[in-house]
Amino acid sequence: MSKLFDSVRVGRYTLSNRLVMAPMTRSRAQADGTPGELAAEYYAQRASVGLIVTEGTQPSEDGQGYLTTPGIYSDAHVAGWKKVTSAVHARGGHLFIQLMHAGRMSHPDNTRHHRVGVAPSAIAPGTAMFTASGMQDIPVPRALTTEEIRQTVQDFRTAARRAVDAGADGVEIHGANAYLVQQFFAPSANTRTDVYGGSLENRARFALEVAAAIAGEIGADRTAIRLSPGTTLWGIDEGAQGPDLYRYLVAELDKLGLAWLHIAHQGNEALMTDIRKLWKGALIVNRAGRPREQIGADVATGLADLESYGQMVLANPDFVTRLQRNAAMNAADRNGFFGGAAQGYTDYPSLSEVASA
Incomplete structure (x- = not known):
């Protein structure tokens, strides 16, 4: 485990360790998509990890899928995120904002514009989604x-x-x-006959x-991407060609010289080994559920240059220290995962707080 605490070069940055806070939706943004009042404290508490990847942040109005998720396409959003980045940098951390377009994983009741979601094709995911009035089936999206696809590419550029x-x-x-980018990969979500299908x-x-x-x-060395080859969430089926699609995609992405590739590993070890060979940058x-x-x-083993963690970092603002000391970890409060205020968000105690209690 000691190698985890070594510094590593990622893109244009040298990180203090190889531990990453994985992106996690927390649904605590203001109604207009500006990060909530406690967001700066939340992320700054966890700035000792080498790298923070924020919760998914919509690059446009149509990119929103869930209630009270943040955006990064307005002046108010920029001002709100400045508080977050300043707080993290003040503690010596590095933070990348994850750009997430939900695509068909959206409900009109969760957005300010109340339009149906957009997707590669007009195919519903066949699942329900939480809304302010409870669980509702996700409607058929608009293709x-x-x-519009070209404009969406520009929306991502502007958001970056x-x-x-x-x-x-x-x-x-x-x-x-299973969000917009992956929806294009899957024949179950993409039946287009143009250059995108x-x-x-x-x-x-x-x-x-x-x-x-x-x-x-913004520069390839400040640009990264996360993929989840083989996931079957919410109607996604990449078919028999799925592994070959990722081999092609990773090889093409590698040519861009991006800061890193982030893999949510689904268990296909042979594909993971091939990705490691194809990708020359930070992985x-x-x-x-890693124990x-x-x-x-x-x-x-050299399979990864860094490892990312979700719930353990969520529940342990001093995750790095606890690993170094082999200390017990706080348990995550599932009741505080989505929405609410400080409980289950910024109130997890550090080791020093426990010792002084």
């Missing part, structure tokens, strides 16, 4: 026109610029977990165009 204007060290494109090269096109546009705007691996005794295993 994007070819011109605004993120940097807000003081973020860079952005991570959310290409995982059909062949695996066409289905990878949107992700590559977004990554290239952002890299051209972050996230394994959901405490396996922390550091992927860095130790």
